[in-house]
Amino acid sequence: MELRQIGGIDAPLTDDSIGGEAGDDVIRLSDSFGNDTIVGGETSETLGDTLDLSGLTTNVTVDLTDANAESGTVSDGTSTAEFAEIENIILGGGRDTVVLADGSGAHTVQGFSMYHSGDGTTVDQLDVSGLTSDGGTTPINTADVTVTDTNGDGTGDAILTFTGGESITLVGVLSSALDSADELEAIGIPAVPLNYIVEGTTGDDNIVAGYAGDPEGDRVDAGDNLANNNDDLIHAGDGDDTVESGGGNDIVIAGAGDDIVDGEGGDDSLVGGSGHDNLTGRIGNDTLLGGEGDDWLFGEEDDDYVDGGDGNDFITGDQGSDMLIGGSGDDTIFSMFEGDGDDTVVGGETGETTGDVIDYTYMTANHVLTYTGEEAGTITTDTHNLNFVEIESIQLGEGNDTVIGSTGSQNVSTGTGADVVAGGAGDDIFDIGADDGAQDTVVLADDDGNDTISGFEAPVYDPVTDTYTGHDQVDVSGLTDAKGALVNVHDVTVSDDGSGNAVLTFPNGESLTLNQVAPVDLATPAQLAAIGIPMPNFIVDGTAGDDLIDANYIGDPEGDMIDAGDSFGRNDEDRVYAGKGNDTVFGGADNDTINGQAGDDSLHGGSGDDSILGGEGNDVIYGDTSGGSTDELLADGSFEGFKPSLFSQGDSLPDWYSWNNGSPDVSEKGGYEVPWSNTAAPTDGTNYVTLVKSPDDRYGEGISQDLATPLVAGTSYTIKLDAAVGEATNSAPLGEPTFVLIYGNPMAGIVGGEPEGWTTDDIPDGAVLLGSAEITTDFNSGTMETVTITFTPTVDIATLSITLADSEVSEVNNAALILDNISLTEATSDDTLDGGAGDDMIYGGTGDDTFIVSGGNDTIGDFNTGNTGALDDGDQSNNDLVDLSDYYDNIFDLRADQADDGVLNHSNTDVDYSGKVALGGANTLTLTGVDAQDLTFDNTNVTCFTTGTTIRTPDGDRLIETLRVGDLVNTADNGPQPIRWIGMRRLDEKALSAAENLRPVLIDAHVLGNTKPLIVSQQHGMLIEGDKLARAKHLAETLPSVRIMQGKKSVCYVHLMFDTHQIIFAENAATESFYPGPMALKALDQDARAELFTLFPDLQDSMACKAYAQRARPFVGRKALKATTSDLTGNVQSNIRPQGQQHSAIAAE
Structure with missing residues (x-):
């Protein structure tokens, strides 16, 4: 390898030209290079020629945009060196920029500095502004870069490949240093343009503040939306994502999967999508849409809109005034916590199996649950109101709750606390909380349905006191019997539902099934009373107002009524306490006890032997109905009439009718002859009547009389008549018993023959049997017996009728009944009357009445008028009686006081009243129309002695x-x-x-x-x-x-x-x-x-x-x-005892 250097620190700035020729050459540039031309050569190469810029300290730009991948330029801003046939480039010590463009081929660069420059970028940069993603118009961004490495396993040098096929290998840089959009942006590749959507992937994303997985780089709460604020739009995508949307009014679409979304602050809209999602709105007016799946939705603070969508959702609005919708499925709507606002709940009606539930389990406030219709109503506290529809059941909390039902069927669990449930009409189900330590109350009223109660605690027996102590209670104060009276323990039937649970059934069909309470636990009146069903106190109680207490009065707290057969003896012997106010009381039938108590009362005993106390106030007291009367209520000759012109013209008598096809027979005036008798019957100078019954007739002939004054229901009457009976076909005595029957009919004007449609077995429409008596006197004897029948009609009677026999009494063959001297009076009664405090007016009416003096200026208006015996026969039971023995020493003093001014007031100055209870002033007694000589021991109890001995x-x-x-x-x-x-x-x-x-x-x-x-x-x-x-x-x-x-x-x-x-x-x-x-x-x-x-x-x-x-x-x-010197006192009877009597007794002279 030949190393050649162009330029030098001290060398003059010249434009050089150098060729590498054959082999792997390294050509170095140093500072002060000129506009040089460098050719590396192409022969005998192994690694290729290298342009080494490491000696440069200035910032240079390496332009690799030429279509020839081995050609380019290096520029420091002053000089530009051109190079060709260069396979490798080593960058310098300055901040270098490598420029790429479309078609620039594959390049290799060493020395690319990844150190951060302090502004979020690296020292060395890529300039890719000439690269496009579509071959000419759209600049590339980080999304258009594929990062691989030379080894293919992450350990080699990073290779950045662009969409046009261009690439650059950065020798010494690992691919992991460039595996994110942020890192690519840091070396100069532009970010993907923002779409303002924070997007998740198809995996399980954790999209929170700092999440960088969005392809465009959108962030949560990064202020990078179109409005440059934190109102984010988040698409979490598939997968089980966790999203925290942060502040701002965010929209989160969770997508598929079981997602957890927390709206945090702001007015957020959270959409769960498919899957079992958990959405929490938190602070702000949020919208939560569960979508498909069984979701948990929490609105929390402020006014939220929550819709569970499909599935069995769990929803809560928490604080604020929320709109909560369950949607399809069995939703556990809505677990409410303290601090709820005014909410509206719609349960939904589709896709249900058990139905939707409102759940207040953790609430401690006292709630009032009021149903306004089927599955609809309101729930209120002092600070919270909720309206609901389409809710199948409700679970209340720990407070003392009240449930008010409607016509529908409710299902409510009241939880702990002293709860009150009133189901109303419909078959309701309540769980009032077993063993919750509080006293729950079940309220029943008329027309309620057949309710079922769970958690009812049965009464507990104490063997020491032999009493039952109740815990949970049943309030039946709104429940009446068939007569309209309040029910008591005697109106309840206790049975078994077939599963061992007690069923309490009331008179009008209402019932209560108490789950887990055995019938034996409520089998006695004492047990029923222990759970709140009142024992009858056998007293008809009035109120503090002005009451009309008669047979229609239903104001008694225990349901006792006048003449309802509900007294202690299960008869009509009523006890009445009228209470305060100016009351009017009608005791009706039987032997009643009436206490007017406070107020100016009008008290009527009615029939029977009554005891009446006026109490405080100026009262008017009648022993009998309206004072009673012994007047004859039938006109003279009633039921006897006159002789028809023909035997068969009985129907011509205007007040008669026949109960079969025959006609009653009437004798001629002045005498009577029995048609089939050999002996004449007695005569009283008026007509007799004969009634006949043949074997084919259920009833015999009958006669009827319209009454001038109808008989009053609840008042007792006495009918007297003379009667005899015999066989109609011969003179032999009657062998079978024959009865005279008295009927009454509320309708007047039933006359002549038989109404259309009758058969021989019928009686008139509306007729009621009032009484009967057996007739035993044979008319062949020439005598008649007097029969007395006392009766108390239950309805007003306008027509009175008489016939003979009855299939239920006897079956009499060929009977003839002879009647005469028929009379009708109001029945007598022996009353006890006490005016009490105040100035009272008292009437005993018929019968032998007892009057009690108890203060005030009282007047007895009919004293001595009802007597049934003599006043001097020594019998105090057969006349009126007022006990005056405490006021007078003897009868002579009493008579003298009556004689002087007609008022018993101790006003006679010739009488010594000392030692007796004083009369006079505000304490007097007036006996209207009574002569002094009519006062005897019999009617005053005042004897000839100072005191009775x-x-x-x-x-x-x-x-x-x-x-x-x-x-x-x-x-x-x-x-x-x-x-x-x-x-x-x-x-x-x-x-x-x-x-x-x-x-x-x-x-x-x-x-x-x-x-x-x-x-x-x-x-x-x-x-x-x-x-x-x-x-x-x-x-x-x-x-x-x-x-x-x-x-x-x-x-x-x-x-x-x-x-x-x-x-x-x-x-x-x-x-x-x-x-x-x-x-x-x-x-x-x-x-x-x-x-x-x-x-x-x-x-x-x-x-x-x-x-x-x-x-x-x-x-x-x-x-x-x-x-005699001995003390006689106490010794005189030491040896004397009455024979035949062992206990101490008293005697008098």
């Missing part, structure tokens, strides 16, 4: 005024003995003043073993020390606690006499019975003596005491009694 009997202690002749009284010696005679003498103030010996003696309580103070006559004998009698007046002289009552203004002595003299017990003190001695007989009034002599005729003899019997005990005299 009790007598010991085998049946216990009885007031002396209640004893009757024949009653048994316990005796000390002879066991129970019957009373043979009772005497009574009343003495007023005048009589007592005229005869001091008639004044009574008062024995204080406990003096002689008596449990209460005891009043006796002065001559009455009291047993002392077990074996002797002492007269009361002598005891008054001896004992300080026994005295003669000098101030007593009246007294009534009651005498009990037996077959023999007895020791009996009055107020537990041993005392003598009446002994008919001379003084005792003299003390009796004339009528009493006459009655006594009638019973004991021998007593009229002067030796009366001998004729009667000897005394039960001897009497001790006054002196002997005074000489």
Whole structure:
């Protein structure tokens, strides 16, 4: 090899020409070279000729654009050396530029410096501005370069090949140093022109800030888009890509594959494409489109639009007001977290198997879920609102949530917390959270469907207290029975659904299936009450307002109603507490208890023996409906009418009809003749009616009467009639039972014959059986029996009808029923009436009523009008009664107070009312229309004694005024003995003043073993020390606690006499019975003596005491009694007990 040097540092600048000739020559240029011409030669070469520029320190340009690959120029800007037949070039020490152009061939360059110059480029550069990618118009860029190496394995020298076939080999540069667009740009190859799309590859790309895989060099957040900002458009392409779009309002199209895309900041649009993508919007108003596949979409902050697309997606809007769309498939829409805004959710309806879900599992706020239609509704909190449609089920969170259903079928899991669910109509499914430690409530209402509940906690039994404690509850306050009353435990049927789960069924078909709760856990009323279904308290409660409480009232919290058969005895004996307000109460049928409580009330007991308390306020009280009445409700001669002109003209009677083809028979006025009887029936001077039933008829002939005033539903009535029965075909007595039947019909005007379409087995439309009675008196006997039938219609009755027999009662052959004297009255009832506080107006109505005085200026408007017995027969049960014994010492004081001004007010100045409850001022009683003499012990309970004295009997202690002749009284010696005679003498103030010996003696309580103070006559004998009698007046002289009552203004002595003299017990003190001695007989009034002599005729003899019997005990005299030094108190009965009676008893004089 020949080495030749052109130029030199010290050489003059000359233009040289040098030829290498044969062999591998190296020709060096040094600084100060001229416009030289260099020819390397072409013969005898192995490696070829080399142009060595390493000696140059200046920047030179090596132009290799000539079509001959071994030709070119080297220029330092001053001189240009031309070379030919040069195979290798070694670059110099300056910053050299190698120029290539189309058609320049294949070149090899050594010494290409890859050191960075500090501006992002290398020291040495390629100038490829003459190269085009299409042979003449389009400059090449980094995308048009293929980088290989001389060894083909990355260890050789880098070879850059361009699209036109041109190439350059950079000796000493590895291909790995030029395997990126950035590195190619650094050596001078222009970058690909930007398309403003950050593009991924078909592989699994990680497209984040700094990603350099885009063919055009587009970057994330590089400010290299058309607007020179960070709003990037990213196409990730195929593969499972990860994309972080950074700041700016980016658009990311993830493409195929399971991609993870994070929008980071800005208002981003993220499109998942196919595959199972995970898209997160983060800050900004983002749009997320899941596309195909089961995607996870997170809108996060701000107002986002999220659409899951196809597949079973999981979507959340998080904070902000979001539009969330599930799309096709079973979407777990939408896991909401705290801080949600006002969202709109559309679940989608296609491609579903189990349906879409709104999931609030991690929420702790209290939500109100309200369904507005099928799969549609709202969910709200204090700070969040959500509207949804096309959602099949909802999962709530940890708060105390409320669910309000609609007509559709809902499926909701309420999670933990004390939740309330009300499904509404439709068959709903709720999971209220098992063992969540909170009390959940299931609300039912009328017309709800058949709901299923999971997670319901059954009541727990405590064997110590024998009670059940409920946890979860059922609220049935909106659920009523068929009558409109609120349901209670007795309205619930508990059954098994076939899988061991309890089913609670309510009266109108609503039901509740409680999964995992066994029927046995809710089998009793106590268990049902423990879960919130009310026990009936058997009280019809009013409200605080002005209530109308009648058979239609449904305001009671436990569902109790008037006359609904739901009382404690499962009958119509109702208890009513009207509450506050000015209430109107109708007790209806049966024996009711009514308390008007506060307010000015109008209280009607209705039929039955009612107890009525007015309570506070000025009340009006009626024992019977509207005060009751004993008036005859049928006109005289009803059902009897007049004689038809012909036997068959029964239909001409305007208020009659026949229930079969026959006609009732009417006797001639003034008498009656039974057609088939040999003996005339009795007559009362008016017509009789005969009804006949043949064997072919289900019902006999019937008669009907339109009523002038319809009968009122709920009111009791009594129908009385005289009746006799017999065989219609002969005179033999009737062998089978025959019944008279009373029917009623709400419709009036059913007259004459049979309505069109009837058969002989029919009864009139709407007719209801009111009552019946068997008739046993044969008309051949010449007598009739009186039959009484009491009934309470459930509907108003305008027409009353009578027939005989009934297929359900008996099948009677050829019967004839004779009727007369038919009457109809409102049934009597024995009521208890208490006006309570306030000025009350009270009416007992019919029956023997009891009135209670309890304050205020009360008036009883019909006292004594309903009595069924005499006022002086000693029977308090057969007349009206008002107990005035606390207000008056005796009947005389009571009568005097009534007589002076017609008001019981203690206004009579001649009477001493001390020691009694005061009347007057705001506490008076007026008995309208009652004469003073009509007040007796029977109707006032005021006796002739200051207080009622009790007598010991085998049946216990009885007031002396209640004893009757024949009653048994316990005796000390002879066991129970019957009373043979009772005497009574009343003495007023005048009589007592005229005869001091008639004044009574008062024995204080406990003096002689008596449990209460005891009043006796002065001559009455009291047993002392077990074996002797002492007269009361002598005891008054001896004992300080026994005295003669000098101030007593009246007294009534009651005498009990037996077959023999007895020791009996009055107020537990041993005392003598009446002994008919001379003084005792003299003390009796004339009528009493006459009655006594009638019973004991021998007593009229002067030796009366001998004729009667000897005394039960001897009497001790006054002196002997005074000489007794022992304390008599408490010892007098130490050895005396009544025979036949072991327990303590009381007695009275």
